[in-house]
Amino acid sequence: MISLKKIAILTSGGDSQGMNSAVRAVARTGLANGFEIFGIRKGYKGLINNDFIKLGSKEVSDILYRGGTFLQSARSAEFETPEGQAQAVENLKAKGIDYLVVIGGDGSYRGAQALERHGIKSFGLPGTIDNDIPLTDYTIGFDTTLNVVTDAVGNLRDTMSSHERVSVIEAMGRNCGDIALQAGIASGVDAILIPEIEPDIKQTAANIKERFERGKSHSIVIVAEGAGKAEDVAKQIKELTGLDTRPTVLGHIQRGGTPSAFDRVYSSRLGHKVIELIQQGVTGVGLGMENNKITYHSFEEIFNAKTEINEQLYHIFEDLV
Secondary structure, X not given: OOOOOEEEEEEOOOOOOOXXXXXXXXXXXXXXXXXXEEEEOOHHHHHXXXXXXXXXXXOOOOOOOOOOOOOOOOOOOHHHOHHHHHHHHHHHHHOOOOEEEEEEOHHHHHHHHHHHHOOOEEEEEEEOOOOOOOOOOOOEOHHHHHHHHHHHXXXXXXXXXXXXXXXXXXXXXXXXXXXXXXXXXHHOOOEEEOOOOOOOHHHHHHHHHHHHHOOOOOEEEEEEOOOOOHHHHHHHHHHHHOOOEEEEEOHHHHHOOOOOHHHHHHHHHHHHXXXXXXHHOOOOEEEEEEOOEEEEEEHHHHHHOOOOOOHHHHHHHHHHO
């Protein structure tokens, strides 16, 4: 009897829209090419707890358009220990797993790299709404989140203009301001505060006040969480301008919703590429998109690279505001 090669898939860290699409793509492409597919529930925690499920075509039906991750995700301090990693390796080898696909962000990639060093052939797919993984133009879920934030800004603009208020909207992005920057441009906001560029609240407040004096009925500021808290920024603007200023924290609503068409197609391309790389004998890499092409780099290359904001986009915003 011929023994089928086995692939296991887990999702780790914060969920992002399109993770399910990526799981489906790896599973169905793998099945079409003669692999046996397993899912690991609750990320690295489930890996340590031996929480495996077999995935057939039926198990990944109707998940292409679902947000979140049906495999679920969980933090695992235990996996960061040598003992936890040893248990994870033991569980994978006991199941006869030949390849592991990890969908997540930086911490998830580091876990995949650790397992690769223990002899587990691993791949990383960039699943994080923050768009903060180097050597890829986009991460899974980023595009969907931009649409969610853009819609939220539009809703807030309606009520702000009715009452001549300033709205300060806090978007996710601790170390990367891409959500705030790109959603801000798409929404036509008046100010964007991101961690990569030192915020000047006094100048921002002066610009807002000047626009109101010219007859503008509302103003919207979007701030990445890494650049400040909406409540603090709103308080400062109110003190500097005297205008009625309200903070709004979008929070985890940004992670929700059905993935956009872009994220579904992107995730499908990534998942399909994993199987191609396995057939080519390539492992120990993280995949992504560069100039609309699916590319891959070693985990070491990714960790040694730096995520940088697109400053041209910020200058475009400055000219458009």
